[in-house]
Amino acid sequence: MNILKKKAVAFICVLTLTISCSIVLPGCSEKNKYTFDGVPEEFTVCLENALDALKESGAASVPFSYFPNEELKSAREGANGNLISYTIDSAQKINDNLYAYEVTMELAETPGEKDVYYKFVGNIDGEILYIGNPNWVPESIGENYESEDFQNPIGENTLSSGAVIFE
Numbered sequence: 001m002n003i004l005k006k007k008a009v010a011f012i013c014v015l016t017l018t019i020s021c022s023i024v025l026p027g028c029s030e031k032n033k034y035t036f037d038g039v040p041e042e043f044t045v046c047l048e049n050a051l052d053a054l055k056e057s058g059a060a061s062v063p064f065s066y067f068p069n070e071e072l073k074s075a076r077e078g079a080n081g082n083l084i085s086y087t088i089d090s091a092q093k094i095n096d097n098l099y100a101y102e103v104t105m106e107l108a109e110t111p112g113e114k115d116v117y118y119k120f121v122g123n124i125d126g127e128i129l130y131i132g133n134p135n136w137v138p139e140s141i142g143e144n145y146e147s148e149d150f151q152n153p154i155g156e157n158t159l160s161s162g163a164v165i166f167e
Contacts, residue, residue: 036091042128043099043121047088050130051103051119054083066122066129068136082108089116097123097141100150118150 034044046064053060058079067073084106092100099121106114120131122141131137134147 034088038093039091039099043123044088044091044101046121046128046130047101047103047119050132051083051086051088053081055081055085057081061130064130066124066131066136066138068138072136080108084108084111085114094145095141095143098137098143098145115153117152 034048035041036044050061050064053064058076058081060081062073062077065076067076087104089102089104094100101119101121102116103119104114104116118134120137122129122131122137124138124141134150134152137145137147
């Protein structure tokens with residue numbers, strides 16, 4: 001009888017674990033809800049992580065992001081999250097180390113309005129990072145890249161790499 005109780009307890013534990021996994025694991029797989037032909041998954045996941053973090057705060061997005069200088073990084077660390085929602089519409093390979101994405105975004109500054117922005121993800125010194133501004137793409141991964149080909153709404157591309165912009 002003792003062995004039968006142990007088997008019953010083991011069965012109940014396995015059943016509970018199976019049910020728990022079936023509830024929890026589907027939520028984990030939803031993180032990469034966008035896929036694009038010819039675009040490595042890790043680039044798109046990086047973009048999703050950065051954009052999801054921007055909904056929370058500027059500081060939350062820093063670990064996923066590239067900044068051309070420390071001043072811009074510090075400014076982002078102190079910024080509020082201003083992204084309400086986003087949809088990644090398309091992706092384009094610029095070169096093996098740089099991908100451009102068209103992202104429809106709703107910003108806190110203009111709730112209810114959605115604009116399309118170009119966002120980038122690059123392999124910078126072996127690290128996959130989000131690049132939030134077309135002017136911030138480093139020369140080291142800029143082969144075949146012309147920032148003029150990626151115009152964002154009003155004025156964003158007219159600012160220099162030293163300007164502080166948060167989308």
